[in-house]
Amino acid sequence: KQEVTQIPAALSVPEGENLVLNCSFTDSAIYNLQWFRQDPGKGLTSLLLIQSSQREQTSGRLNASLDKSSGRSTLYIAASQPGDSATYLCAVGRYNFNKFYFGSGTKLNVKP
């Protein structure tokens, strides 16, 4: 069974800092990896999707990388802002099987 871990569980940084969120998974036979943002009491908003053949994806101040061989993905947030405060979750899609495994998330607080 695929296990997905996100460390740290919580992170507090001052505004303007560049930061990295980590996601690790135990089975490298993944189809893709998706990063989400969740605000309190809300649904998940998709941030970036990386296919298994890709090494990274970028959207604005966000950059996600994928290293299947080591079972790791990182989400890089440049020049963090208070509006980035939320919980960030990663999910891996299992190859040849339409099922996704989620980490428990990293709760980010960006202080003004």
Add this chain to the structure above:
Amino acid sequence: DGGITQSPKYLFRKEGQNVTLSCEQNLNHDAMYWYRQDPGQGLRLIYYSQIVNDFQKGDIAEGYSVSREKKESFPLTVTSAQKNPTAFYLCASSPLGLAGGDEQFFGPGTRLTVL
């Protein structure tokens, strides 16, 4: 606007009652999913459906039931057999279904509380 709608936003259930959570999508997606989220935990899959009139159990299907009579609708019933139903329920969809592992889109969620 295309998207996924869930209703109601908040739902209260008495012990022994069955309740049904609604999920509708107008994205023309083949696959739909139901997840449960508990505080401090990742999402856990309850049921998923890759095409109309077909659905599969996820990791925690006991005490839940679903139907998929229309492509755009995937209602979830929480039965009285579910012993600890208080949680945040999220519905999702993805475009290709049978292709495996494509991008997921989520609804706003329903918070269910047992009184």
